[in-house]
Amino acid sequence: MEADFLAEMGYTGLTGRLKRLSDAFIYQTRDFYREHESDIEPNWHMIFLLLQKNEKMTVTEIADTLQLSHPAIVKLINKMKKRGYIDAEIDPQDNRKYHLMLSQKAIKKLPVLEQYWIAGEKALEELLGFNTRLLEEIKKLEDRMAEADFKTRMDKLLVNE
Amino acid sequence: MEADFLAEMGYTGLTGRLKRLSDAFIYQTRDFYREHESDIEPNWHMIFLLLQKNEKMTVTEIADTLQLSHPAIVKLINKMKKRGYIDAEIDPQDNRKYHLMLSQKAIKKLPVLEQYWIAGEKALEELLGFNTRLLEEIKKLEDRMAEADFKTRMDKLLVNE
DNA sequence: TACATTTACGTAACCAGTTACATAATAACT
DNA sequence: AGTTATTATGTAACTGGTTACGTAAATGTA
Secondary structure, three states, X not given: OOXXXXXXXXXXXXXXXXXXXXXXXXXXXXXXXXXXOOOOOHHHHHHHHHHHHHOOEOHHHHHHHHOOOHHHHHHHHHHHHHOOOEEEEEOOOOOOOEEEEEOHHHHHHHHHHHHHHHHHHHHHHHHOOOOOHHHHHHHHHHXXXXXXXHXXXXXXXXXXX | OOXXXXXXXXXXXXXXXXXXXXXXXXXXXXXXXXXXXXXXXXXXXXXXXXXXXXXXXXXXXXXXHHOOOHHHHHHHHHHHHHOOOEEEEEXXXXXXXXXEEEOHHHHHHHHHHHHHHHHHHHHHHHHOOOOOHHHHHHHHHHHHHHHOOHHHHHHHHOOOO
């Protein structure tokens, strides 16, 4: 097990480590789904939860709620539609809007998915040592990013350009 | 400022938040470079540092050091070559290997880049509230991932499949 | 009521990583 | 020395995000 260059770089390595961690979660979750349940993808999780809670949502509403761009949601939803997990109906009052909802196929699969989600949650608890310290630190970081983001701060801190 | 759905989800939202944070850093750094220095990209930073320290490295060495796949490094290096920041020479003993090094153009640009990197480091310090708590928590997570990764733990924790 | 603005969604091109596969050079073995 | 295994690099197709641009429907306004 060799040394971790990024970890040795202190602050400088942090952004790369965040990327590495985030990717690890995504790829491993995808692996997990593929072994257990062929055609579901990791980033559908939040869509399932959202539509389970709200029944019907538009593309824009989902994008806002998850703080992602709308094209990201469009791509995601199109794939879910193609695989039969999402139904859509046009808003009779406003023909630009689609109301998205879970299909019967999706609803039928929920109990199985919930088992996976629980396993994921438990795995994460283990990984975080059964405390919420990391969560809290990330919250602080998010809050500070909301006050003034990374670029704004870099611009400000760049000496004599 | 509406509520953050992901943050409200506790453990479940964490992976999405890591992705969101990581992306934010990447996109904002790219923005920063574009405004100040047209043709440099954020993920070149570690390559610059590595080749500044080691002078000559092969694709495989870089990939191992950064813990990325070799195709990732190939793509990255190709772009850096195309823009004239990397020179390569074939190993006379082993014709499969390329020794990569910073070009004169790259070396000449280092002082400017170092100003940017310092600004980034300071911005990160601010964002982390001038303490290393988050760094420490991430280190713990990485260590636990090395012991047993997310997928392994999910598999183990999945009840009665 | 016509025109301008905004909103909702879609598409294209890009970035940054992955896995899976291919190929050529070297090393290892018998 | 010839065959096999390994290593170094390259390529293709994919995931999952982005920004920039386009278009149609709805809304606001002169």
